[in-house]
Amino acid sequence: xxxxxxxTAMIQNWLAANFNPTMVLVLQCVIVILLAITLFAVLGLVxxxxxxxxxxxxxxxxxxxxxxxxxxxxxxxxxxxxxxxxGLTPDKADKLLFNLAPFVVMMVGMLLLAPIAxxxxxxxxxxxxxxxxISSISSLSVIGILMAGWASNNKxxxxxxxxxxxxxxxxxxxxxxxxxxxxxxxxxLQITDIINSQENGWWLFKGHIPAIISFVIFIxxxxxxxxxxxxxxxxxxxxxxxxxxxxxxxxxxxLFFLAxxxxxxxxCAIGATLFLGGWMPLHIGHWGGxxxxxxxxxxxxxxxxxxxxxxxLIMWFRWTFPRLRVDQLLDLEWKYLLPISLFNLLLATVIAxxxxxx
Amino acid sequence: xxxEAIKEFITAILxxxxxxxxxxxxxxxxxxxxxxxxxxxxxxxxxxxxxxxxLTCVDWKTHLTMVYHFSSIQHRNSIVVKANLDRNQxxxxxxxxxxxxxxxxxxxxxxxxxVQFENHPDLRKLILEDEFKGFPLRKDFEDPINMIKL
Amino acid sequence: xxxxxEIIKDTTHLGDEGExxxxxxxxxxxxxxxxxxxxTLNGETIKKxxxxxxxxxxxxxxxxxxxxxxQFIYVTSRMDYLxxxxxxxxxxxxxxxxxxxxxPERAKYVRVILSELTRIASHELWLGAMAMDLGAxxxxxxxxxxxxxITDIMEDTCGARLTMNYIVPGGLMYDIHPDFQKKVKAxxxxxxxxxxxxxxxxxxxxxxQSRTKGVGILSAEDxxxxxxxxxxxxASGVSCDIRKLFPYEVYDKVEFDEVIETAGDSxxxxxxxxxxxxxxxxxxxxxxxxxxxxxxxxxTKNVLKLxxxxxxxxxxxxxxxxxxYIVSEGGTTPHRIKFRxxxxxxxxxxxHMAAGSKIGDLMATMGTLDLVIPDIDR
Numbered sequence: 096x097x098x099x100x101x102x103t104a105m106i107q108n109w110l111a112a113n114f115n116p117t118m119v120l121v122l123q124c125v126i127v128i129l130l131a132i133t134l135f136a137v138l139g140l141v142x143x144x145x146x147x148x149x150x151x152x153x154x155x156x157x158x159x160x161x162x163x164x165x166x167x168x169x170x171x172x173x174x175x176x177x178x179x180x181x182g183l184t185p186d187k188a189d190k191l192l193f194n195l196a197p198f199v200v201m202m203v204g205m206l207l208l209a210p211i212a213x214x215x216x217x218x219x220x221x222x223x224x225x226x227x228x229i230s231s232i233s234s235l236s237v238i239g240i241l242m243a244g245w246a247s248n249n250k251x252x253x254x255x256x257x258x259x260x261x262x263x264x265x266x267x268x269x270x271x272x273x274x275x276x277x278x279x280x281x282x283x284l285q286i287t288d289i290i291n292s293q294e295n296g297w298w299l300f301k302g303h304i305p306a307i308i309s310f311v312i313f314i315x316x317x318x319x320x321x322x323x324x325x326x327x328x329x330x331x332x333x334x335x336x337x338x339x340x341x342x343x344x345x346x347x348x349x350l351f352f353l354a355x356x357x358x359x360x361x362x363c364a365i366g367a368t369l370f371l372g373g374w375m376p377l378h379i380g381h382w383g384g385x386x387x388x389x390x391x392x393x394x395x396x397x398x399x400x401x402x403x404x405x406x407x408l409i410m411w412f413r414w415t416f417p418r419l420r421v422d423q424l425l426d427l428e429w430k431y432l433l434p435i436s437l438f439n440l441l442l443a444t445v446i447a448x449x450x451x452x453x
Numbered sequence: 454x455x456x457e458a459i460k461e462f463i464t465a466i467l468x469x470x471x472x473x474x475x476x477x478x479x480x481x482x483x484x485x486x487x488x489x490x491x492x493x494x495x496x497x498x499x500x501x502x503x504x505x506x507x508l509t510c511v512d513w514k515t516h517l518t519m520v521y522h523f524s525s526i527q528h529r530n531s532i533v534v535k536a537n538l539d540r541n542q543x544x545x546x547x548x549x550x551x552x553x554x555x556x557x558x559x560x561x562x563x564x565x566x567x568v569q570f571e572n573h574p575d576l577r578k579l580i581l582e583d584e585f586k587g588f589p590l591r592k593d594f595e596d597p598i599n600m601i602k603l
Numbered sequence: 604x605x606x607x608x609e610i611i612k613d614t615t616h617l618g619d620e621g622e623x624x625x626x627x628x629x630x631x632x633x634x635x636x637x638x639x640x641x642x643t644l645n646g647e648t649i650k651k652x653x654x655x656x657x658x659x660x661x662x663x664x665x666x667x668x669x670x671x672x673x674q675f676i677y678v679t680s681r682m683d684y685l686x687x688x689x690x691x692x693x694x695x696x697x698x699x700x701x702x703x704x705x706x707p708e709r710a711k712y713v714r715v716i717l718s719e720l721t722r723i724a725s726h727e728l729w730l731g732a733m734a735m736d737l738g739a740x741x742x743x744x745x746x747x748x749x750x751x752x753i754t755d756i757m758e759d760t761c762g763a764r765l766t767m768n769y770i771v772p773g774g775l776m777y778d779i780h781p782d783f784q785k786k787v788k789a790x791x792x793x794x795x796x797x798x799x800x801x802x803x804x805x806x807x808x809x810x811x812q813s814r815t816k817g818v819g820i821l822s823a824e825d826x827x828x829x830x831x832x833x834x835x836x837x838a839s840g841v842s843c844d845i846r847k848l849f850p851y852e853v854y855d856k857v858e859f860d861e862v863i864e865t866a867g868d869s870x871x872x873x874x875x876x877x878x879x880x881x882x883x884x885x886x887x888x889x890x891x892x893x894x895x896x897x898x899x900x901x902x903t904k905n906v907l908k909l910x911x912x913x914x915x916x917x918x919x920x921x922x923x924x925x926x927x928y929i930v931s932e933g934g935t936t937p938h939r940i941k942f943r944x945x946x947x948x949x950x951x952x953x954x955h956m957a958a959g960s961k962i963g964d965l966m967a968t969m970g971t972l973d974l975v976i977p978d979i980d981r
Contacts, residue, residue: 150740153741154740154743154744155748156744324738325738325810328963413740414741415739416738416808416810417734417738417739417805417810417811417814418738418739418810418814419814420961420963422961423813423814475912476913476914477914477915478915503827503828506830506832506917506924506943507915507928507943509928509939511930511938511939512939522926522928526827526841529848552828553828553951553952553955554828554829554948556951557947557948557950558947579656579657580657580660580980582657589662589665590664590665590939
């Protein structure tokens, strides 16, 4: 059956046979860069369309269905439109920071693509502190947001950016603790180790109570971190302002817009890797026959399926719940989620030490 | 409360008030200077008129008349109080300290008819622009551009 | 004549040190209609709200002084466009009262059914818009699904979907569509099955409850003093439903409850309106099968002239008490018309309700006031 790891081995061998080692390395870097950018673009297209279709069906309507069969090329049309729009810079804005902000946010997204395992042996960089790398790089996106809000020279953008920043920084704590409780089970920060340890079952099922609590907290925390409803106060249209990206138009706005959807993909990918086994098929204990059957489905399909399921969940939230007020949002984090996640971490540690998980 | 009881109550406070029962409700005609005493008595007295539901002005070509519609929730009846004003210097006491709804209504009557409300907390134009000249709802308001005479 | 400029207060001083003055509107996604609010903020807390009206002032009262008694009724459809049947009914009732016109029973039944359908349609739109203000985008589409059924019924019977000029002094303009009863019954069946959806999606949602409970409290004395009527006053415990206190048409023959809550906050106003929709369905159910046969309009002269005197009628619209006050000199046009609009008084209570709360609460409060600005500006 189709397998991506064979493909990488084939390309590696062909390159090694035809070029000297430095050239091989350079060419591999070029290929990876091209693939990453293509993945970005394709993911952006697919996710924006998915959001619109999911929203439409929840709202008993059809969504885009004219541009291309089933509305497939809608996002292409939207991107073309955004590219052709005039990119206005406000009068006294700080030009360097204003132009740099969308790129900072995009860079964070691209850097986070590195440790994610899309299929078996199909990972850009399998470093030994994978999870720590992910947590720390994702914190850098706050800088981009604050830069955008400050450089716009608009007091409402600044207010929106500061609120966004406060929200992201608070919810990172809970997300971090949720991730930590799985690390306690696996004992390693390396992504490959984490996935391999789920060979006899996903951590969501093996880790029973603490894993389920962590999963719920993780989903809530990443919805808040990516500024999605019900935590999208910073960009709420019916409140005062459109948030930190009020003053952006044209291509720069497109980059922010794209970066938001890529962020959703990345955090769902991390969630799928840690809790749902990444590219590991559904194995139950040591049921040989069942496990062998599940192995027939390619690992990339497993990974994409799980990630898109979580993305659908997060999109479902947006169109169901009303928005939280800013003080209720921060209350939720500091008074409820943080104590629960601390306690959960303790529980997970105890269970891991005594081996009471499956 | 019956109309008779209300008439007795009001005559006790204002002997010069005149009554008119041809319409649906009891109409009371008073002087513009007596309005505040009557209003306070109606609100706090046994009539319990706690709802001021309509406050407006009518322009008879010789004079203006302020019309107040009161209603009592407990007794479920309504009365109408009218006061005539001089066309050139229309001025009357404000009722916004007794019924808060009078604030907006009196602002509207001020801009449409030019009636001054003494002691009003914030008397300025409500619906028209600040630079608007003239009092539109008066009968002698002329606007050659916007008003078409058939 | 006293110069008006001498008395205008200094409107340039808008805020003290440390306060921010911002404009909401007149074009704003949350203020439904062109309402300009000048909000004085201290940090996140609101100190004062001042509405600036007049963006849709069309001088209706002056205009009606040159319209005949048959013509002025339909101007009221454009005032509160979500309760157009009820407004027209108020004007028609006043003329019938003034000229002693007999209205046949068939017309009375149909007028009441149309009024209640209009009330449900108005509350549906309010529900969708308010949920959208708070960030829940989906109930808007669900509410409009039911509202579409009502506007389809209106289109068949009255010919228009929004400003339905159908009620004349004396009865109806023409007879009802033959499918009227069937469609209304289909609508009732659909509505009853969907009302549980609203319960689950909005009313029982804990986020929605925490954003509306305890927000924008209006006590009963303040509601009376500010002249608030309709669901705003009923949510504070004031019993003021005109259909119960001063019944008109056939409201004294049908059974329905007046919905009163005592909390006075936004959630109470929300509950009052949702329950009112259920009560309207109850009224329609009692009337739809029993529409009597007969004439649909009483005998009137072609040219209507109200006798000399003053007349006042009040009806219960979706927003509160709508009053029409006519001073007539005996001619074919009124000498003075005053429309007592419910939104005008409800809006004056906004400053009292929202001062001291946060900006996020302002949306919840304004959403539950259910303001329609053309009604206020006339």
